[in-house]
Amino acid sequence: MESGSKSCNCELCQLKSLFFGHMSVNDLNGICQIKEEKRYFKGDTIIMQDEKITGFLYMKQGLVKVSRKSDDDKDQIISFSKPFDFVSLLSIFSSDRYNYSVTAVEDSTVCILDLSTVKFYAQNNAMLAFDLLTKVSEANDKIILENLEIKRKHLKGRVAHVILYFADYIYGRNEFELPVSRREIAEYIGMTTENVIRTLSEFRTDKIIKIYGKEILITDKKRLQDISEFG
Amino acid sequence: MESGSKSCNCELCQLKSLFFGHMSVNDLNGICQIKEEKRYFKGDTIIMQDEKITGFLYMKQGLVKVSRKSDDDKDQIISFSKPFDFVSLLSIFSSDRYNYSVTAVEDSTVCILDLSTVKFYAQNNAMLAFDLLTKVSEANDKIILENLEIKRKHLKGRVAHVILYFADYIYGRNEFELPVSRREIAEYIGMTTENVIRTLSEFRTDKIIKIYGKEILITDKKRLQDISEFG
DNA sequence: CGCGGCTTTGATGTTCATCAAGTAAAGTGG
């Protein structure tokens, strides 16, 4: 079923099913021909706030932060997202410019399709559009729920929550290297850098975690969960 | 083109274009036959968190709050929404139960369609699915941006922001009756009821607003905007 | 008429931001 001239492996991509499970092999090849796979290094900007939206992006690998710079020039981090979370979905169907920036916090690989092409297919393939609808809805729900969760906690609970977020949701283990700076944690939970540091130090003093620079090791998970839940 | 037995006026509804601009007259009549128009009074619960999602709702008239009760039994208000904001879109395509409650804060009229029917149409009508995609994306974007805006402000800025939100966005005039209690404002901006009241009193003392119970009159809008922006 | 919820104000204490100062780490240019 090789039809195009360019080598194309989208059919084998494990992410195919997420959006394109309901596309014909022909259409998939059509999309595949125009895709561009791009690699970003930690710190690279993938999407810049206020830029015109021309691409449909999805992450194959890595970790990114979604953030927004407000009028007073301060960054607020909206979410840390890994593959299958599809952060670029945030405003591509509702705006012509990005409301948020996306930055790699770990080396990341992204597939880029031409947005108008994807829109064209979506407008002609109800199942594809419906799949996108589901994904957009899921991605947004996750962000809103997570932000509510953080909002109802105090400083310590928020910091505990973030550590658990990385341990359980992002890495799936109790020892990991923090992919972000103390300041970025602060921008995420809406507290100051100093207080994030102070809280981490306090957790260390209380033997809840061990810290070696960016390395975090959770030694008393139960306590951490209690603090997150409220304490 | 009268085909059904039930009287049906969806074709005349001004909201038709929002979702169903790309449906055939026949399909529209099909949907219209099963629609139920329902009236709610101030205080009524329209959607209950954790309930099974069976309906596709949209507001024709009124004002509602979208809120979530957390584990510790406290309410957090996510947004105040008026017609065309389509709050029920929040999780109907990503979850089988509601993540949020919706409550009328003014008398409200809502149209209810059977969700599985709407899904069926969406899965067979790409333009309809695409329209829904746009709406879902818009509704979520608005919520996320608004919450970021509030998050970066302090108490006074938040209260000022809420007053301006009602004045400019909801009512379009500088004199209006607050549709919500002080406590609900507090639940929305993430502060205590006492401090919301204190701040309102302070604005009154400073001759920025006048207060007669629930009636608010903005007398110094420039100041209020400055405080909201940051002061 | 009395009860419960909403509103208001004051007093008090806690939480958190800010300021300051210093160390460590990492990038930059000669």
Add this chain to the structure above:
DNA sequence: CCACTTTACTTGATGAACATCAAAGCCGCG
């Protein structure tokens, strides 16, 4: 490669912002 600059991290001291507690008035409703 080293001096230099910048950025990240850390801790302490102080004061501001905010929550909590308490008490009382108000209003609607059974």
